[in-house]
Amino acid sequence: MRIILYSKPGCHLCEGLQEKLEQIQNLKFELEIRDITTREDWFQAYQYQVPVLFLANARSTEGTQELPLPRPSPRATVQQLENMLQKYL
Template sequence: MTIAHADDARVVVYSRPGCHLCETAEDSVAEICAETGDTWARVDITTDEDLTSRFTEQVPVTFVDGSQHDFWRVDPVRLKRALARSRG
């Protein structure tokens, strides 16, 4: 599992503590990134007022290469496809 700083990661999961959907999404992202060799990061929205306001009940929210990809659930096939496509 490669966890990077959010600014350096290909995949970023915005989440909050105690969120079971967030834990599931983070596990999926970690597994997929381990397979693909891509980096990922977790960002706790509760540490930032703007993020809390922006994402409120949508967490987890997944970004790939800086663009929003999913929220609530991670579709492994779709995420793998996005990571492969972004590589060129």
Template sequence: MGIVAIATTTTTTTALITPSSMAFLSRQRPKWAIFTPLASSFSTQTNPTRKLVLYSKPGCCLCDGLKEKLQSAFALQGPNALNDVQLQIRDISTNPDWERAYQYEIPVLAKVLSDGTEEILPRLSPRLGVELIQKKIAAALGEE
């Protein structure tokens, strides 16, 4: 069971997206969204310990492909489960600094370190399987 919560202001639309509602993200095109896989209880997922940021933009087929793979990877269980990971998706076209930094590099996946800084992760090949993507992300989040 998933929960979707939307908060809108004059400058930003925020969405809490579950794996089953990821399609919502591509239709509404919020400036940034938070994707958190939810277990059966919402309270167990309100304070994720691991965080990722995906820099993307509308119309980017590589970005859309990675979002789909991430959705599937977040839904997988097992030793590399990403249930406690919060993924924030940022539309670079809404921020000139992000656009300058990532316009030729998207999709860019970064992990948020404990001090709040971001570390860019190596690019994930679109040819990788979902299980391998899950394993690579889990390994990257385990390092700090």
């Protein structure tokens, strides 16, 4: 499974969430960081919402689908984030 984090440079919430995701050890997933400033469609969609998490679900017959995940609290611990992700992975 792959988790996609839409982010932008200088976003402290994005950086904090990325650090916590990278510390998760009990779940197997690939973390893909997408800088919204590199594509106009991403920027228009998420400029006021980053960080945004999606689960890339490769099991679809129509190709990869991106399913939105709930936004975790910036105060969530690594363990709380891991518990939340377990429900979706």
